[in-house]
Amino acid sequence: MVKAFDNFEVWFVTGAQLLYGGDAVVQVDGHSKEMVDGLNNSGRLPIKVVYKGTANSSKEVADIMSAANNDNRCVGVITWMHTFSPAKMWIHGLQILRKPLLHLHTQYNKQIPWKTMDMDFMNLNQSAHGDREYGHILSRLRKPRKTVVGYWQDEKTQDHIAVWSRVCAAWADSQDMLILRFGDQMNNVAVTDGDKVAAEQVMGYHVDYMPFSDVMVYFNNVKDVDVDALVAVYFKDYAHDKVLEDKSTEAYKKIWNSAKAELTLRAVLEDKGAKGFTTNFDDLGDANVEETGKGFDQIPGLASQRLMHDGYGFGAEGDWKSAALYRTTWFMTQGLPGGSSFLEDYTLNFDGDNTSILEAHMLEINPDIAEEKPRLEVHFLGIGIRKSQTARLVFTSKQGHGIAATVVDMGNRFRLIANDVNCIKSKPLPKLPVASNLWIPEPTFEVGVGCWINAGGTHHSCFSYDITDEYWRDYAEIADIECCIINNKTDYEDFRKELRFNEVYYMLNKALR
Known part of the structure; x- marks a missing residue:
């Protein structure tokens, strides 16, 4: 049990x-x-x-x-x-x-x-x-x-x-899940947005916005002694270069500030009773943080990685649907050995039958899916409001079978899309020091990706090594939402027909109600 x-x-x-x-x-x-x-x-x-x-x-x-x-x-x-x-x-x-x-x-x-x-x-x-x-x-x-x-x-x-x-x-x-959004959707992205009222009506969870000025109240209350203790945990739990422990370096300062950001987010989530959150790398407090100290001096990537490990839902760039779905993924896989994470489709590697997708994000990948002990590193990150040295856990993911899932808002209904994938060995990325996964979608790269795109799937997904499409079929049945499964039995043209048939079904179903 x-x-x-x-x-x-x-x-x-x-x-x-x-x-x-x-x-x-x-x-x-x-x-x-x-x-x-x-x-x-x-x-x-x-x-x-x-x-x-x-x-x-x-x-x-x-x-x-x-x-x-x-x-x-x-x-x-x-x-x-x-x-x-x-x-x-x-x-x-x-x-x-x-x-x-x-x-x-x-x-x-x-x-x-x-x-x-x-x-x-x-x-x-x-x-x-x-x-x-x-x-x-x-x-x-x-x-x-x-x-x-x-x-x-x-x-x-x-x-x-x-x-x-x-x-x-x-x-x-x-049914009592609260997702906090630290910032809004970014850059007019459609797929990460959606109808929050309908989501609460259909799937139960509630989404609230929290301005960063409110987050700073918690930030200012974090005690230095607690930050020191958390930094010690970092050095104990993760592989790292010994030089990072030198308190006189900028790298140590960035790790220390990352620990303060983690304690801040934990305090917010615990105080509000939230089970998940989203971030926005253009909204991290005062832009002049190096002078004022009133904000995060870097994207809270390390904090997000560790909070996902503890079961908090996470979505990048304001993606509240992924934050809620990740929490659900993590919750139903408790006690299982494989691990789960938020992931993003980054770039493609065309290689015949082994054509694959590099899954990563800037920083925020759960270390539970790491192949080996994650490394704590500090590197420059030149994106968003904070272009600075940034702490993160770096690793490549385990090889094996898994499944990626997402929920999209189709206007008149929610659609859950899940794709079986096979994670393969990744090559080193010396110039891209981030956490990553490399996978081949089933049944083939062309069919798997083609079906995902035709279904309107997001570039974000919630991934698990432990579950199968049966879990997502059961979830969609309980939620009474559309379910589209892509696996080794999927035929591209049959899948496209399924999407068309589903459209008719939901239009008629709405009319009959």
Whole structure:
């Protein structure tokens, strides 16, 4: 079990009815308890499953769903029909339910007892019958849900439930997520902007602007002794040249000031209860900071790197959608080994079948994805309002499979785009001392990039080594937003058709509502 999810629960509700008598319901109840215990003892589920009993009437269904809505520990509801459960009795409860829903199509017994099966057994074990009745009403109600089909003791079945559970936890986290924007969108960039009201309405998180003058109040309250202590942590945790520890050098001063910026941002985020933030390298306080001391003397890249490691969402150049999506990515991958990060498409390396994209940013890449121990370095950065020596962690990323995702505002809906990628070995970049990743999009560079561009994907993405497109499909289903997946099965022309079909679907859906 992942400790980060200890305060969460997934509720398990079994559908039945009283037609077959009280003894049958007692057996259903016993089987359900055994199944829930088995799921919890499997060691494969990150969140505890809590059995909430059988539902035998419309009132019982509605009462359970209403309770789920009002219990902050409950992040989702699993339903399973042990017997035939007339689906009309589920209508009001499903209409009430606001938490994510999983329909588990399974059966208590693994195999048919051919020699002993009688009518009583048939009446009791009707999942093949009952789950179809229940599935019909879910479809009739247009109820977003995940459907998992398989025997409850099989690892594959449990893994599908585990993925959904993690997504449910991240969804619950986003419902009170606050993103702070230190500055606005930059240079008239469209893709990083969008409708913040619609985002809160659809995906739950709230976005606020915070002027840098307010940030400076926190900056001025940071104590030198605390900055000294954090600098010591930097030198302890990261590889570095010994000369950086010389307090008489400009490089040490830049590291010290980076530590002060990190403590400032942490204080702001903690005080405001924010789970993420964006920066804008044209808005860092007084332009004459070297003389006045009233601002950051460099882009807070090192601070952003370390805050991402701790789970704070981050988006560059005011990209609040990426900040929120990164927080969600990080939250649902807690306890998994690979790591995640905010990334940006930088430049291309054309090399036949190995044509790849260099992913980086000026500075802000999470060290969790580093191949080796990150190096603390100080180099000149000639962009934005602060053209100066700037501290940062430098590394290349691990090789392996991962997935990049983004959310874009299409005007009448949000679209989630995810692309499977294969991270390959990167060559040294002696003149570009930044953190970076090098990947080949699936199914090929041409198809993967072509589909991403046709879908309107951003140049920013939220990347993870740990998750699969199943996570993003589940997230989009819960949020009820469009989902476009690009992987090794994607055909370019079929994908373009999918985009056109989706456009018609959402136009008609809006008209019908």
